[in-house]
Amino acid sequence: MAINSRLSGLRDSSPRERRAIVVRNAGIDASALDVLEPGAGLGVEQADHMIENVLGVIGIPVGVATNLTVNGRDYLVPMATEEPSVVAAASNAARMARGLGGFTTSDTGNIMIAQIQLVDVVDPEGARMRVLEARAELLALADAQDPVLAGLGGGARDLVVRLVPTRLGVHVVVHLHVDVRDAMGANAVNTMAEALAPRLGELAGARSLLRILSNKADQRLTRARAVFDRELLGGQQVVDDIVLASAFAEADPYRAATHNKGIMNGITAVVLATGNDSRAVEAGCHSHAARAGSYTALSRFERAADGNLVGTLEVPLAVGLVGGATRAHPAAQAAVALLGVQSATELAAVVASIGLAQNLAACRALAAEGIQRGHMTLHARTIAASAGATTDEIGRVAQRIVDDRRIRLEHAQEVLAELRAGRISP
Incomplete structure (x- = not known):
């Protein structure tokens, strides 16, 4: 249907x-x-x-x-x-x-990024090259962590190595790109990052530190x-x-x-x-x-x-x-x-x-x-409810405070009291 x-x-x-x-x-x-x-x-x-x-x-x-x-x-x-x-x-x-x-939309696919931070690197550029040389091995290791995802057509797609200058020296940061299919993907990419970290440390002659997804999902864009x-x-x-x-x-x-x-x-x-x-x-x-x-x-x-x-x-x-x-x-x-x-x-x-x-x-x-006109008209019902109006009273109280252009709690309480005292005609 x-x-x-x-x-x-x-x-x-x-x-x-x-x-x-x-x-x-x-x-x-x-x-x-x-x-x-x-x-x-x-x-x-x-x-x-x-x-x-x-x-x-x-x-x-x-x-x-x-x-x-x-x-x-x-x-x-x-x-x-x-x-x-x-x-x-x-x-x-x-x-x-x-x-x-x-609306019409387009997208770049469902790629999420896992980051592995490598510190205490003596030769950052050399470490970068060694990691890239092992790209096929590393992607296969990542896929081995989630055979179900790979079976659904997803899995590790690419490896990017960045040299990131920080106030404490240059860090080598490895980005693992993973097609997570119909999942949000955090668990899948984090598991892969954990599995890759020791091998990356060996390749880079470094110590792995952070191993986690990035929420900067710029490989998972949707356009409308x-x-x-x-x-x-x-x-x-x-x-x-x-x-x-x-x-x-x-x-x-x-x-x-x-x-x-x-x-x-x-x-x-x-x-x-x-x-x-x-x-x-x-x-x-x-x-x-x-x-x-x-x-x-x-x-x-x-x-x-x-x-x-x-x-x-x-x-x-x-x-x-x-x-x-x-x-x-x-x-x-x-x-x-x-x-x-x-x-x-x-x-x-x-x-x-x-x-x-x-x-x-x-x-x-x-x-x-102006934003207040439409927004405050709808907000008036919330104000009426906050003043203690029942379901049958909310509409009348809200309309009155809108008409009075006094969409405030104290005025709603005054209007509600008048309504219950019979001083407001139906």
Whole structure:
């Protein structure tokens, strides 16, 4: 069954009704998302096997982004985030690209890098040459550590030797490039690095020290591109102002940090929902933003010849479908089932597209109306709940504090008191 991500009116349904609508349109089992109900997902006993010193679990809202088309296929995208407006903004931006073909992506494959640091090297250049001469032997040794990965078409692909000047002398650093297929890859590359370290020490006449993957996953890049409809954005002036805002973020690291935070609002939410390592992805993306020596924007927006807006994004995405919390966490399993992705590459394509969509939504809000208007309108419901409003009262309290342009806790408490005293008409 083909997924239809265009679900109008979803916001007006209850959470239980939304789940029913989503599973029906995703073509998955009716009970597949029941684990998202509090108390039905990750339990304390399961959590106790995932990390140490477990005390309990913490809940984070999981929403679904709609309207997303990536490489000609529709996706309903689970997003785990505590921040208002993120899910709605990504869905709205995806709608603006939908009629013009949605998002298209490309990638460089699933190569992860393991680093082995060699110290106390007498002849760094000679050590480098000896290691490279043993390249075939070392790649075979690495593959022997994970025959399953090699059997799936992955495994060690290349060996790079760098001479890194440090304040304590030159270190020889060996990079092992590994195709990790559908895994995030940390365990596989770390195991290979540990196995290679003694032999590398012998070859280099050195002592091996650190043996670990790099989260600067610049051999695992995903690129996303979309064209956003000029009229849906708000007209030509909005397009031109978004391009100016993009140029600002490219040139200024202070603006770039906030610009990229908007991208990560989308990326991290999907990464977290699917049980992947959000800290690894964030570290990789921010290091990529500084790859030229100064921190800059990860995305770029430009005006097309027809006046529409073209957005592009390039990010390293070390995400996987096998191992770790993705397999151990029932809610993560449900999120992957909802997405219906079949490979880590496909998952990365969706993640990058959501990042670009979220980024566009934030830039549009800034350029067109200011970030506070839409964001604070959605935030008003959180404020109303914090004031003690019940489910039946939240909507009325939120609307009133928005109308009053006083979206603050103390005002929400005043409005709630008036509502309960009967001084606010239905």
